[in-house]
Amino acid sequence: MTTPEPAAPEALLPGDHERRLHPGSWLFVLLQNLRQFIVPLLVLLFAGGRRDDGYPWWLPLIGVGALVVVSVWQYLTFRYRIDDDRLIVRSGLLERSVRQIPYSRIHNVAIHQNLLHQLMGVAEVRLESAGGTKPEAQMRVLRMPEALALEQLIRDRGQGQDAAPTMDGATAPVTEPAGITLLALSSWEIVKLGLISNRGMVVVAGALALSFQALPERTMGRWLVDYGREAFGYASGFATTWLAKGVAIAGVLAFALLLIRAFSVLLALLRYHGFRLQRQGRRLTVERGLLSRSRSSVPRRRIQAWTMREGVLHRLFARRTLEIDTASARGNDGQGNGNAQRGLDALAPIAPPATCDAIVHDIALLRSWPPARWQPLHPRAWLRLMLGDVFVTVGLCVALAWFLRGWGALGLLWLPWSMFVARRHAARAGYAVDAAFVAVREGWWKRTWRFAEIGKLQAVELRQSPLDRRFGMASVWFDTAGANPLSTPLRLRFLPLAEAERVHATLAGEIARRPLRW
Template identity: 45%
Template structure:
């Protein structure tokens, strides 16, 4: 790949073309919206105006895809990547190296068959790729990734292009570990839930009809076999066990598809992840772009002696949620994970040793909202269902116990350039970030908090996942909360 920047007095680097089969992959990506009409046309033989329009659309897309191959050019020079594209409307896009935060390589089965890869250039906070090459020869894609990585590092440091060093493997998951991940992380339930959501959106009460059919089948079998109540209860438990086993097997299959051959490496200040069974994905981002960490240890994690680590990065993960560095360490032994985290944080910042307890009445602050909701629900149900609804009050001792255990196992730490919060008893969570990576701090204090002398702090970082728990320090003694707020605010100025 002859894309080296030209020296002074030499001819500029020539423009590069995509792979000759790139038009085919562009066409396949565009044909997804026409898949259903084409299937109807091919397998049923029925033709309608919509089918004719679909065929015309396919023909137009074929011409556009071929034209894109002949008009798409890219060049790597001393300042960035220049992309030229367009048939009737010519587009020229220049992407500086300093703006490129992640270079990802995507390979489906078809990509691997032809020995090609799709390359995406992503920047901080972008909703779509800054540049997308569909597709390049595999060795060309790897060379492209290497050049971008080196030039981006040089642009960020404001120095000459650094000398490449051998990559250091931080974590490599064998198949046995990926299977453990599938057993721990119930991804199969998410797929089944998504399937039920699609059925619900399809109308005709398909979900209700499905459960009704299953119920009729089960009652019919029970009558045929003349089962008693005990036998029926045993059959129900057996079916539930089968469902749980099938969901776990589905979770293992999904984990193998997504994380088979997982490898985490560090090279020249960049983290690189490669994974996937059928579809291979390879992405990299500067380690300095990691904004926050979320360490998780559920009950199944502890049974297997494992933990998981997710990170928020200043790279547009919205480009492709499945192709991001968010699952930086899907599964690992606690000692191994501590070594990885300690290498990504300032010296002697992890593991945290000086944990501080929350306010003495933090348990009451956690219990009060749940108790109020329970009392309101009890009153509402008593009005419509009678005194039997008072049984709901039996939840109050459980809610109280939960609040007590939560407060007992929760703690925070601010020191060594790190702000951290841990919580949970059955499912344990650690959320932490470098203080220098914080973007905003928010003071929160309800009337209850003011009366009892406590306050909460919430912190924002770039690239935070809206579906993940926010980095916050809840229910601190007010004096300590004010001191932390003052220190963080001064750093943010």
């Protein structure tokens, strides 16, 4: 994956004739098809193995043979040709299709290599755009030099159709240098990322949930109880007092958490080994992965919004995470994951705050980031934030009182902590709006910065709930392309009503006046 880019892509990808994929492409198509049909094939295999009445054990082999024929036929019918301004792809088994993809419409060039790809010196290439639920073209597979040459050719010809605006409104060709490394993560930085992230806990919890579903009823629960008793009994066997037993049990729990963190570090090394972020002309390229290497490339102008995150462990290591929303839809990643994020997401999985700011300066050209002064929220924003916890706490206390009677009132002791958290959150939260971008800062325990260029905003909305009207405040919400529906939206919450109306009117006028920048 770190092969130097070819100096002349046209030499490897001549545009005067149609080209086939790598001769071994049918094998990778077959493996992908087997992944999709492995369950019915196993059902046929084991159903035949359990019968003694002459059931045809070779029936699954017919299914595999049919998949081989389909895979070879797909390879024989797939063609692509390099044109001056577009890529032309011909494919189809019975129903033929001709797909023409302009270079300027390709938002992401993703190159993927697993172990088998690396052994054969090939790679899978996916060309993705902003719309749709699947790649515009998926080439499984090309020789690695051809894949890199195709990526460079799309980058060069795609940015040749763009132009950099000048001060007088005219356009000028882009003359930025290529191949500038903005971030390269060492192994120690990736270890820090594994210690900070909680991916190991998520994977373990998912594995336990799957085990409860797949194993016979109560088997997993019985194993957990038996092994848990054995572990805690073994630990408490060395202690004679209750204090010593508590310390021993705490040691067992600490050891289990340590193993989960070690698993998180392993997952981080597998995913982010050799991570490198480069700016090549007007495109960004990210390489990463240990056993399975991936390389993604998107134009800088496709970035719609930015997010910085900083948790408690981030602050311990003086690090942050920098993520982006791109104008690429969510869809199938070509590996059977229907909800995969297409395009880039994390430009800096872990980096010092100064490095994250430098990346923003270089890519978004926001010289005024970070804001010199953050505007505060409404003076009673902390009370508005606390009301949700009040309703939940009171409801929980009523439910506990039904079973525990007077002891249920102890749940009210949570309210002082809620008040403290709400005050800290409101004191730290803020927003900033200038001629270039709009930004919001939220969180106290886990901190988040989210911002976008004004030219990338699609809509602005003023919102007021009944409680907001009671407190004399309002919120301003913004829509951007490519936003993750599960992530925190870009919004300015709990502003004084007059200030919210002023921001809403000002930015609505700016959005209407400026053309949308894709």
